[in-house]
């Protein structure tokens with residue numbers, strides 16, 4: 001199971017503009033952000049060669065002594081990131097060390113997202129959440145409560161993520177695992193799409209599939225992906241619909257208590273869908289249902305979704 005831009009990366013050379021000498025890389029191995037069987041993400045810093053400034057980063061590396069394919073996967077991710085250019089709503093590359101290497105390491109430094117992933121953040125924000133929906137309509141905030149999350153934030157993130165996905169789709173990148181757990185938040189709570197390269201395999205993917213023998217992440221997957229592992233930008237739109245559902249339920253697990261079986265796919269084909277989450281308006285729920293159109297050509301494009309959410313955002317501002 002591999003999602004993402006295989007075609008693009010194979011065709012592209014490595015853009016060495018981002019290559020940073022090993023001595024400018026500071027890797028804090030004791031500050032682990034996440035770890036998997038093949039890869040690890042730790043906090044770090046990079047000293048910019050241009051002006052000597054230190055930038056806080058997240059450093060992705062491959063564990064020593066793992067199969068060569070995982071080094072290749074990380075290198076592919078570096079290539080993708082250097083080739084596609086920057087966007088405010090993706091986790092951008094800051095630098096990489098692929099040449100000047102010790103013990104055959106590859107280091108990929110990306111923007112540090114202090115507030116972690118959107119799913120956990122939403123769950124932590126449930127207490128104190130300011131619901132701006134009254135009688136099914138969005139209301140302006142009466143007063144701003146420092147540190148509290150409100151419906152407007154949920155709409156803003158939805159808009160930012162559609163914006164980032166529109167950018168990725170313009171670069172022919174298929175994410176194939178769009179979900180709130182793969183959206184990271186910066187210090188100022190800006191949403192950024194993470195893990196759109198191949199390095200997802202470094203964490204737990206390939207193993208997971210082998211262990212469970214079911215298509216993963218099945219709750220986020222479009223009908224055609226579940227049927228025959230067909231992934232496209234329009235299957236990302238389906239996953240985005242599930243991501244919206246997670247967002248407007250403040251991080252609930254979709255289809256709670258359900259285990260994978262072919263029954264699940266049969267239900268989807270029969271037209272069964274997730275019910276309206278607590279904090280969505282009818283308009284927002286209708287967008288989710290459009291994303292879950294069985295006919296992938298009938299699903300909205302990311303730029304349309306971005307425009308729709310910009311409209312909703314203007315109403316609530």
Ligand code: ACK
Nearest residue numbers: 033034041058091110111112113116117
């Ligand atoms: O979901 P998390 O808490 O946030 O756990 C994962 C883990 O590393 C493995 O991917 C965290 N992580 C990944 N990239 C970054 C980043 N750029 N900034 C902060 N945390 C990150 C991620």
